[in-house]
Amino acid sequence: MSYAITQSRRLDATFAALADPTRRAILARLASGDATVNDLTKPFKMSQPAISKHLKVLERAGLISHIQVAQSRPRRIEAAPLKEATDWLENYRKFWEEQFERLDELLEELKLASETETTDTHKKKRRKKNGK
Amino acid sequence: MANKTEVKAEPGKQELYIIREFDAPRELLFRAHTEAGLYEKWVGPKDMKMSVEKMDAVAGGSFSFVHERGGHQYKFFGVYHDVTAPERLIGTFEFDGLPERGHVILGTTRFEELPNGRSRLVHQSVFQSVQDRDGMVASGMERGVTEGYEKLDTMLGTMIARTHAAEK
Numbered sequence: 001m002s003y004a005i006t007q008s009r010r011l012d013a014t015f016a017a018l019a020d021p022t023r024r025a026i027l028a029r030l031a032s033g034d035a036t037v038n039d040l041t042k043p044f045k046m047s048q049p050a051i052s053k054h055l056k057v058l059e060r061a062g063l064i065s066h067i068q069v070a071q072s073r074p075r076r077i078e079a080a081p082l083k084e085a086t087d088w089l090e091n092y093r094k095f096w097e098e099q100f101e102r103l104d105e106l107l108e109e110l111k112l113a114s115e116t117e118t119t120d121t122h123k124k125k126r127r128k129k130n131g132k
Numbered sequence: 133m134a135n136k137t138e139v140k141a142e143p144g145k146q147e148l149y150i151i152r153e154f155d156a157p158r159e160l161l162f163r164a165h166t167e168a169g170l171y172e173k174w175v176g177p178k179d180m181k182m183s184v185e186k187m188d189a190v191a192g193g194s195f196s197f198v199h200e201r202g203g204h205q206y207k208f209f210g211v212y213h214d215v216t217a218p219e220r221l222i223g224t225f226e227f228d229g230l231p232e233r234g235h236v237i238l239g240t241t242r243f244e245e246l247p248n249g250r251s252r253l254v255h256q257s258v259f260q261s262v263q264d265r266d267g268m269v270a271s272g273m274e275r276g277v278t279e280g281y282e283k284l285d286t287m288l289g290t291m292i293a294r295t296h297a298a299e300k
């Protein structure tokens with residue numbers, strides 16, 4: 001369960017960072033390449049300090065990092081936490097899909113059983129179930 | 133199988149949805165959810181033994197079932213609030229293995245009729261907190277994936293993501 005708890009905390013940080021539209025737009029911009037604070041400020045009607053604040057939140061959640069290139073510190077997107085945020089739900093979905101595939105098989109059996117049954121419905125069903 | 137399972141869980145919300153279509157009438161789908169002998173056959177992780185202890189699918193009735201693997205038991209239980217054959221099931225659901233009591237989930241499952249003898253299941257789970265929901269999803273993930281593979285997967289996933297990021 002401890003793995004789930006640590007992961008759950010990490011996901012809280014990821015989702016909290018993703019909950020803001022400006023931060024999502026920043027991530028979308030960074031997905032197409034590294035960018036400096038100046039580059040990132042241009043498309044938004046916001047001050048540079050406001051953008052820097054958003055960048056700090058993203059950095060704390062591990063969604064971006066910065067690199068040192070000469071005088072500038074371009075920001076870079078980090079894919080791993082985003083991948084974890086999508087995998088989180090995808091693995092749960094797969095867990096249900098696996099169960100539903102078993103349910104599909106069971107429903108096929110039930111359909112066949114109800115097609116072949118004529119009069120003594122209940123007894124036949126019991127026998128079929130126990131015979132499996 | 134063409135029928136896709138859809139899970140919706142928006143960040144920061146206390147609910148999640150599970151949606152799936154079936155190539156069978158909803159009467160059978162309803163039975164597979166309310167008869168112990170049938171429920172046992174499809175619910176639970178595939179590497180665990182599933183036993184229904186009780187399943188009294190009437191309003192006010194209760195259910196409990198156990199998943200077992202290597203001597204470890206995981207028990208779930210709850211109470212039926214509304215049982216309307218063949219269209220709706222409403223009830224509570226709780227995992228017995230948590231350190232404290234009371235993390236109850238309110239579940240509503242609707243079985244919708246579709247043309248040509250098909251049906252659609254729409255399940256909603258409402259949790260007491262966002263943490264409860266996210267914890268449940270994360271533990272479902274733990275149960276659903278074999279441990280060894282899970283670690284390998286995470287490792288590979290991180291490596292692949294890093295490589296992609298580095299290439300940019």
